[in-house]
Amino acid sequence: MSKSGVARISISLPPGLLEEFDRVTSNIGYDRSKAIQQAMRDFVSEYRWEYDKLASAVGTITIIFDHDIPGLEGELTSIQHQHTDLITSATHIHLDSHHCLLVIVVKGEASKIKGLATQLQSLRGIHQLKITSMMDEGSAKSPHSH
Numbered sequence: 001m002s003k004s005g006v007a008r009i010s011i012s013l014p015p016g017l018l019e020e021f022d023r024v025t026s027n028i029g030y031d032r033s034k035a036i037q038q039a040m041r042d043f044v045s046e047y048r049w050e051y052d053k054l055a056s057a058v059g060t061i062t063i064i065f066d067h068d069i070p071g072l073e074g075e076l077t078s079i080q081h082q083h084t085d086l087i088t089s090a091t092h093i094h095l096d097s098h099h100c101l102l103v104i105v106v107k108g109e110a111s112k113i114k115g116l117a118t119q120l121q122s123l124r125g126i127h128q129l130k131i132t133s134m135m136d137e138g139s140a141k142s143p144h145s146h
């Protein structure tokens with residue numbers, strides 16, 4: 001790190017990737033440095049919580065499930081009731097006559113969020129489950145301002 005607090009790095013990239021990156025970057029009005037910073041933050045957010053088990057995370061567990069499986073909806077609700085410390089809200093959307101989308105917003109210890117997702121995933125009638133999470137770092141070290 002230099003005195004200005006900015007690190008300069010040199011990296012090797014295949015030319016096609018760099019061209020595409022620059023094309024996307026200029027289309028959204030970012031300069032290359034800002035875009036790489038954003039990409040690195042996203043990368044860290046996406047992977048750090050997976051090994052940093054005690055880290056605090058915020059995110060969503062999104063589930064598409066089969067509305068016709070008897071008892072499934074009740075089980076989903078009952079599991080959520082066991083994790084009120086993690087779950088801040090949930091939204092249920094009736095997609096069609098057979099499928100429902102459930103979005104559970106979570107905030108808490110990364111390992112507990114993973115545990116909850118694993119528990120939900122194991123139920124019969126879950127078609128798809130996706131976790132999105134970000135490190136919940138508050139204002140610490142974050143250059144973002146809101």
Ligand code: NI
Binds near residue numbers: 092
């Ligand atoms: Ni529904």
